[in-house]
Amino acid sequence: MIQITQQIESWMDNRANNALEPGAPLPAFGKPLVGVAHGEDALFTFLKHDIGPDFYWTPEEAFLSAFPEEQTRADELSVIAWVLPQTEHTRLAQRKSLDLPSIEWSKARHYGEMVNENLRRYLVDLLEAEGYRACAPVLLPQWSRALSGRYGFASSWSERHAAHACGLGTFGISDGLITPVGKAVRVGSVVVRRRFTATPRLYAKHNEWCLFHATGKCLVCMRRCPAGAISQRGHDKVKCKQYIRSVTAVHVEKEQLGIRVSSCGLCQTKVPCENRIPLAMR
């Protein structure tokens, strides 16, 4: 796995692959974190039943969606997930924003997600070139959005949940994944028919690294959210989406990039979990 991690790092080190916008000298993201989970990990089965038994994929189902003609078993598969940290440049600009995202954040949301998409393709091609069948679940044509009875807006495969299973972080009250490099991140994953050593999950609960869940105090992200979409009960996805659709995406089109982008992320900066695990500081 060390070799795969090094290849991901070196791909991300190349500014032609990782730029805040095409041709820009600034990177979209800092040094990635990489983690692995085994395909038969019971957490994936739990997630399927918890999120949506009718639509949410286990790694085996994602793999078989990509390769329906292949015979495979869950215990032949690995999930490789990564965390791409927002740069200090982007985080500092976003910290100054109150109701609307900074242009740096919007660029990282738009062009940075293209970097993330290309990283998924790069890793799939790399593994395939080495003789291992691989797919990026969220890039499959069968991947779709869905409605979860328990959680509202959902999809066939969640990158954040894959990263959580791969030992890369736990959820905050705002639904963001708090990773060792914080919550101002983007995440991605691939499923491969190859065995790697699983990354230990250094947590027992899905929300262990959130200060509010751990101590009953914090809620800084709640106060940062201009839409009132975060409360002690958690993240209101409907309010969040509505604010992004009607306010921030319009702002990005009119004032920033000339295109609609689902940019906001104010709850990801100027918070104790922005670029670290908050409990580790205490």
Ligand code: SF4
């Ligand atoms: S800002 Fe505080 S309450 Fe919100 S996710 Fe981070 S640690 Fe949890």
Ligand code: SF4
């Ligand atoms: S993305 Fe924006 S609207 Fe949604 S919860 Fe975070 S700050 Fe609020």
